[in-house]
Amino acid sequence: KYVCVFDKSAFKFSHQQRLFRTSAGNLFHNKIILFCYFMNVMLETCVYWYIKEGDSVSQFDSICEVQSDKASVTITSRYDGIIRKLHYNLDEIAYVGKPLVDIEIDASKGVAPEEDVVETPAMSHEEHTHQEIKGHKTLATPAVRRLAMENNIKLSEVVGTGKDNRILKEDILNYLAKQTGAILPPSPKAEIIPPLPKSETVPAAPKDKARKIPVPVSRPIVFSGKDKTEPITGFHKAMVKTMSAALKIPHFGYCDEIDLTQLVQLREEMKPLAQIRGIKLSFMPFFIKAASLGLLQYPILNASLDESCQNVTYKASHNIGVAMDTEQGLIVPNVKNVQVCSVFEIASELNRLQALGSAGQLGTSDLTGGTFTLSNIGTIGGTYAKPVILPPEVAIGALGKIQILPRFNGKGEVFKAQIMNVSWSADHRIIDGATMARFSNLWKSYLENPASMLLDLK
Numbered sequence: 001k002y003v004c005v006f007d008k009s010a011f012k013f014s015h016q017q018r019l020f021r022t023s024a025g026n027l028f029h030n031k032i033i034l035f036c037y038f039m040n041v042m043l044e045t046c047v048y049w050y051i052k053e054g055d056s057v058s059q060f061d062s063i064c065e066v067q068s069d070k071a072s073v074t075i076t077s078r079y080d081g082i083i084r085k086l087h088y089n090l091d092e093i094a095y096v097g098k099p100l101v102d103i104e105i106d107a108s109k110g111v112a113p114e115e116d117v118v119e120t121p122a123m124s125h126e127e128h129t130h131q132e133i134k135g136h137k138t139l140a141t142p143a144v145r146r147l148a149m150e151n152n153i154k155l156s157e158v159v160g161t162g163k164d165n166r167i168l169k170e171d172i173l174n175y176l177a178k179q180t181g182a183i184l185p186p187s188p189k190a191e192i193i194p195p196l197p198k199s200e201t202v203p204a205a206p207k208d209k210a211r212k213i214p215v216p217v218s219r220p221i222v223f224s225g226k227d228k229t230e231p232i233t234g235f236h237k238a239m240v241k242t243m244s245a246a247l248k249i250p251h252f253g254y255c256d257e258i259d260l261t262q263l264v265q266l267r268e269e270m271k272p273l274a275q276i277r278g279i280k281l282s283f284m285p286f287f288i289k290a291a292s293l294g295l296l297q298y299p300i301l302n303a304s305l306d307e308s309c310q311n312v313t314y315k316a317s318h319n320i321g322v323a324m325d326t327e328q329g330l331i332v333p334n335v336k337n338v339q340v341c342s343v344f345e346i347a348s349e350l351n352r353l354q355a356l357g358s359a360g361q362l363g364t365s366d367l368t369g370g371t372f373t374l375s376n377i378g379t380i381g382g383t384y385a386k387p388v389i390l391p392p393e394v395a396i397g398a399l400g401k402i403q404i405l406p407r408f409n410g411k412g413e414v415f416k417a418q419i420m421n422v423s424w425s426a427d428h429r430i431i432d433g434a435t436m437a438r439f440s441n442l443w444k445s446y447l448e449n450p451a452s453m454l455l456d457l458k
Helices: 125-129 142-150 169-180 234-246 261-276 284-297 343-359 433-448 450-456
Strands: 002-007 015-021 027-033 043-049 062-067 072-076 081-086 093-095 099-106 117-120 130-133 136-139 251-259 303-305 312-314 320-326 329-331 372-376 395-408 414-427
Touching: 062 099, 142 169, 234 329, 251 433, 261 414, 261 433, 261 450, 284 320, 284 343, 284 372, 284 433, 284 450, 320 343, 414 433, 433 450
Parallel strands: 002 027, 320 372, 372 395
Antiparallel strands: 002 015, 015 117, 027 099, 043 062, 043 093, 062 072, 081 099, 130 136, 251 414, 303 312, 320 329, 395 414
């Protein structure tokens, strides 16, 4: 027998693989060790098993999904084999450096028993997923790159069908099939699993395969009469840390109302075109783009202050976060580089983030690097709020619901207007009220006269 241990250290994406030879035989018993994807994370919660004991798995098949206080991560298999033991039940805490699952492998199927130790150097996430080829970036995950390498396929020769031409596993298999004439098996499950609408009834599923389904509001509440204590984990734990740090910032608020009558009409005209492009067009892309144009004029709102309050860093990129209320709690993914994106590009990225957020599959890159935030409380029904700044950012806006209200025009005539309220919070250590008011007025002017944005678009 041989024992294969994947011993992954607590540093980003570094790992080493060891093969210990103990006696002659044809089987490997592999322990896949949970490793730390992020600094300062020592435990993760096992939220879903894709397999059960006795199942057969292939390379790159999903094994389980774990969630830390920073992101959800899907763990995949590195070998073909049979699942012999699951070390954790659902919602149990999995400790970094401890085994997740045991896999039994046939040594005759491509595993080299002669090789005692194989070292793989540390590599950053960007190095894993981005590679410069002939002057442009090829996007692919480490699993896809390994599959291409094992089949002697150059990624530059493969056409990617994923977002931003990302090369998927299916693209490698299709390319390989064209070269060999092989018949491919059915495609594996998609990476993004959209949630079922809450109104739909969910068919019964085996206990070990079933995901937790959100409890409908109409379901009768059972009163147990007993106190219940449970640990704070996952995104809720991140929220505790972030909000505790946020309330050390001296906030000040500023509120205003915006007449969105022209923007509502413009969006209705653009929706059919967006649908042709496969994009769901909401108001949020316009709010985000208008904010970016305002940040170009008032860069102090897109800055960060160091802990000693001695230096201000003005961020070149407008990575605008959008607060989302999900089953996992409050999360704030951000749209990167809004300053160079069109409204349609922002809408497309928002669609992607919302799908991943609903499925609990947002990655670290989606959740980090934000420079400014908008929170749309209007989707729930609020009008005004007192939003809390997300450090190290220095400003945040909360958008209320759009209401049809009576207003007066320049002639004193009453007309029907589409009114939305906005509530801003800013870091009073480096931002004064006048600056916040001027930024809000500029943002308001772009939204009340959407055509004016054309003058400043680049």
